[in-house]
Amino acid sequence: MAQATPRNRRRGKQHPHFDSSVQEVFLQLWRTYDRLKSLEDELFGQHQLSAQQYNALRLLRSAHPETLPTLALGRRLISRSPDMTRMLDRLEKRGLIRRERRTENRRVVEISITAAGRLLLDELSDAVSDMHERQLGHLSKARQRQLIELLKEARQPLEDETCDWLEG
Amino acid sequence: MAQATPRNRRRGKQHPHFDSSVQEVFLQLWRTYDRLKSLEDELFGQHQLSAQQYNALRLLRSAHPETLPTLALGRRLISRSPDMTRMLDRLEKRGLIRRERRTENRRVVEISITAAGRLLLDELSDAVSDMHERQLGHLSKARQRQLIELLKEARQPLEDETCDWLEG
């Protein structure tokens, strides 16, 4: 079944450069993400941080002075990282986070941000604001809100319910 | 100057979880990209391809029977790849592309897709369509178009004019 007719490429109709309209959306999304991300990489790279690491620190700061178990932190990160351990190794080696095992459940490793970590975030704060301005400062708040809603709608069926990375 | 006032986090107003409204847009964009990309990875991974490699093959097919210089291909790819050479090495080793140096300009390496490469794309064609359906089939064409326009608008100031990855 589903005979593989060669050259059934759905091209030459509405979407000259794409296999389908969905593909165009995805490629536009990818491209836009890539361009905006390049600014993040530029800024955070100057401080030997990845965007993922910055977000981990940001989440830890917002939890501070509470702590977060490793996997709970992983679930809140934007893109799943199967390499939590080593990412945290790097942050710990630099003194930006602290790890501790509690006696009540010796399986979980509780993570918290250190004073040095918070200081680093504070030092970055202005540069981050500038970057945000360069990223999307040209979009009105209304357009930004519109974009957010469309993005949520776009990924909604693919959203993993066990992932509590955002307000519900 | 720009005294680093600690805790000037701009939070607690409109954006409880974010440093700013732009950051929310970026994180939503990142998350949506990540979710949609996971479907691409799942499909292409079964054939030992990355999404980037698939796109390279797609572009080569659309140029076929013409060839493309390495850097021209790189410019058309969605995310800039400073590692063209080794990516093409892998595709060439599998017989999916061909490389040749012409006598008129021995600096440039012309790339073309082989019959095996085109066959692979044809075999993938139906599965790719299914994936597109699962990615964004739930969005109406109008919503898709709206999203595309917002994405273009979002990255427009960051778009490198030397990058001709799309119609203009």
Added chain:
DNA sequence: TGTGAACAGTTGTTGAAAGAACTATTTTCC
């Protein structure tokens, strides 16, 4: 005509992602 600049790719190194297999700890439940 020949020297320096520009161009097109390649190579080498280092660091980080992916995925699977593994260890240690706690819970479940008969």
Added chain:
DNA sequence: GGAAAATAGTTCTTTCAACAACTGTTCACA
């Protein structure tokens, strides 16, 4: 109360991406 299952992280290995330095080729122009 003890084996089996679930939970929480870690480690191993292979692969991939980033960055810079390098080779070879052509062009500009004095």
